[in-house]
Amino acid sequence: MQRYRSAAALIKARRPEKPVLALRPHAAGRAARWFRQNFDGDIAYAYKANSSVFLIGALYGAGIRHFDVASLPEIEDAATIPDAELHFMHPVKARGAIRRAYELGVRSFSLDGEDELEKILQETDGARDLKLFVRVAVPAINSLIPLEHKFGIAGEPATKLLIETRQAAAKFGLTFHVGSQTTTPDAFVMALKAVRDLIVQAGVVIDVLDVGGGFPSRYANSEPAPMEDFMAAINTGVEALPARENIRLMCEPGRSLVSEAESLIVHVDARRGQNLFINDGAYGTLFDAAHLGFVFPARLVSPHVEADAPLGAFELWGPTCDSIDHMPGPFLLPDCISEGDYIEIGGVGAYGRALAGHFNGYGTYEEAILMDEPQLSMYAADGSGSHDAVRHLRT
Ligand SMILES: *Cc1c(COP(=O)(O)O)cnc(C)c1O
Numbered sequence: 001m002q003r004y005r006s007a008a009a010l011i012k013a014r015r016p017e018k019p020v021l022a023l024r025p026h027a028a029g030r031a032a033r034w035f036r037q038n039f040d041g042d043i044a045y046a047y048k049a050n051s052s053v054f055l056i057g058a059l060y061g062a063g064i065r066h067f068d069v070a071s072l073p074e075i076e077d078a079a080t081i082p083d084a085e086l087h088f089m090h091p092v093k094a095r096g097a098i099r100r101a102y103e104l105g106v107r108s109f110s111l112d113g114e115d116e117l118e119k120i121l122q123e124t125d126g127a128r129d130l131k132l133f134v135r136v137a138v139p140a141i142n143s144l145i146p147l148e149h150k151f152g153i154a155g156e157p158a159t160k161l162l163i164e165t166r167q168a169a170a171k172f173g174l175t176f177h178v179g180s181q182t183t184t185p186d187a188f189v190m191a192l193k194a195v196r197d198l199i200v201q202a203g204v205v206i207d208v209l210d211v212g213g214g215f216p217s218r219y220a221n222s223e224p225a226p227m228e229d230f231m232a233a234i235n236t237g238v239e240a241l242p243a244r245e246n247i248r249l250m251c252e253p254g255r256s257l258v259s260e261a262e263s264l265i266v267h268v269d270a271r272r273g274q275n276l277f278i279n280d281g282a283y284g285t286l287f288d289a290a291h292l293g294f295v296f297p298a299r300l301v302s303p304h305v306e307a308d309a310p311l312g313a314f315e316l317w318g319p320t321c322d323s324i325d326h327m328p329g330p331f332l333l334p335d336c337i338s339e340g341d342y343i344e345i346g347g348v349g350a351y352g353r354a355l356a357g358h359f360n361g362y363g364t365y366e367e368a369i370l371m372d373e374p375q376l377s378m379y380a381a382d383g384s385g386s387h388d389a390v391r392h393l394r395t
Contacts, residue, residue, distance in 0.1 A: 143179025281318015
């Protein structure tokens with residue numbers, strides 16, 4: 001794969017006709033090293049966020065050996081990673097997927113009901129070497145994508161399930177997910193309180209606590225609390241758990257390990273007023289910008305960039321014939337932008353390429369590696385993210 005110093009160098013050399021997925025593996029490596037230094041437990045990368053081998057390789061190089069997987073194809077893929085420990089954390093699994101996962105060496109499974117516990121025990125022929133996690137329902141606070149409606153158990157039924165699962169498991173744990181892009185640590189505080197109450201009520205001993213994912217990234221319209229605050233809240237909550245010294249911690253970050261590690265470079269096919277028609281969109285890498293209100297950092301990459309160019313607010317329209325292929329933003333770009341220019345849209349590493357389809361014949365990309373810094377970072381040297389999102393590039 002070709003490497004470039006920046007999006008400007010790439011465009012100068014290639015004038016790409018297709019949208020470009022521009023990877024920054026170094027940014028994924030930096031995020032993984034940050035977690036390794038600041039989280040006192042196993043870090044399982046949530047595979048669904050982005051399965052590019054370049055990013056998986058960077059995470060692996062930074063010492064990531066655990067992977068959170070949710071389907072059989074993900075498991076078959078991740079099972080080829082040397083020394084990887086896979087955790088099948090989807091609370092509702094097909095019987096065949098459980099059986100095949102066990103054959104492939106997976107021992108770690110999550111569940112949120114007695115029916116699923118029974119399925120797991122039947123399909124593994126009553127295995128005695130299982131690591132079973134009960135998924136607890138927790139309130140989603142300040143998260144952009146709530147995940148608590150679909151999975152998780154609470155109250156009296158949870159107490160019963162904890163006791164039954166404890167009896168069946170070689171290693172027994174609890175797991176939760178506070179919701180994706182959770183911008184303040186209070187969600188973890190509340191979740192760990194709920195976990196503590198449940199453990200006390202059920203009177204069980206847990207071996208593992210998986211605090212899930214949900215750790216935030218920076219976007220043009222989302223400035224989360226510093227990552228240190230999340231780790232501090234988790235530490236405080238975990239210290240209050242009964243028999244803390246016997247509990248091994250795990251987390252499952254997806255977004256926060258890879259979002260900074262990929263940009264999308266698009267071509268402006270038309271400008272109509274403050275509307276820019278570009279060659280990727282809602283059915284491609286920009287689903288979250290169209291449907292979930294994400295405003296990714298955008299910068300102009302063009303020969304006519306002026307350092308002090310006045311900015312305008314733009315909406316983006318994707319290439320398909322569908323009018324919901326629309327990213328309202330607003331995206332702040334130099335007012336001089338015109339047809340023929342390119343835009344680097346940063347921060348699409350998580351749930352970008354992973355969600356892209358082929359509607360209308362689009363959805364094929366060129367790929368390259370960039371060596372410069374991402375537009376926005378949670379992990380910059382000064383801890384605050386030192387990169388300027390509106391620094392436009394001259395080709
Ligand atoms: C999606 C998912 C994750 C990753 O979530 P992020 O918000 O990307 O960190 C972790 N665990 C489970 C069970 C998930 O479904």
